[in-house]
Amino acid sequence: MRLYVGSDHAGFALKEHVRAHLEEQGHEVVDVGTHSEEPVDYPDYARQVGEAVAAGDADYGVLICGSGLGMAIAANKVNGVRAVQVTDSETARMSRLHNDANVVTLPGRSVGAEAADAIVDTFLTTAFEGGRHQRRVDKISAIERSQPS
Ligand code: RB5
Numbered sequence: 001m002r003l004y005v006g007s008d009h010a011g012f013a014l015k016e017h018v019r020a021h022l023e024e025q026g027h028e029v030v031d032v033g034t035h036s037e038e039p040v041d042y043p044d045y046a047r048q049v050g051e052a053v054a055a056g057d058a059d060y061g062v063l064i065c066g067s068g069l070g071m072a073i074a075a076n077k078v079n080g081v082r083a084v085q086v087t088d089s090e091t092a093r094m095s096r097l098h099n100d101a102n103v104v105t106l107p108g109r110s111v112g113a114e115a116a117d118a119i120v121d122t123f124l125t126t127a128f129e130g131g132r133h134q135r136r137v138d139k140i141s142a143i144e145r146s147q148p149s
Helices: 009-024 042-055 069-075 089-097 113-125 132-146
Strands: 002-007 028-031 060-065 083-085 103-107
Touching (some): 009 028, 042 060, 060 069, 060 113
Parallel strands (some): 002 028, 083 103
């Protein structure tokens, strides 16, 4: 798969780990930064990853900040992005099965490397169920379309 990853300073260390893990799994990974622990603003990275996913340049996105929350809020402002903040594999699985999530965000300050690997692996290998869930996801897209630009 072609994946975009990004983080702020608080997610930098875990992002470095997750990027290496994804590359080991054979994925093509585009790392939009950040590239150090120098303080930066998480929306700048959420926007780049979200826009790549929405444009179809990435199959999925992975975003990491301190809590995972700001990244999810910011990425979800991009039309077509369904970003979820996840701290366990079961929620990662459900976010794909029922919500067709296309961006996963992680809390770099509270999720360890092993748990993060399990979360992203589950996220990337679980297919959307479709069916009644497609109707519901379509209604999410309809909300986006109904908003004034
Ligand atoms: C940075 O201190 C922190 O606010 C950021 O990483 C993130 O957790 C925001 O949601």
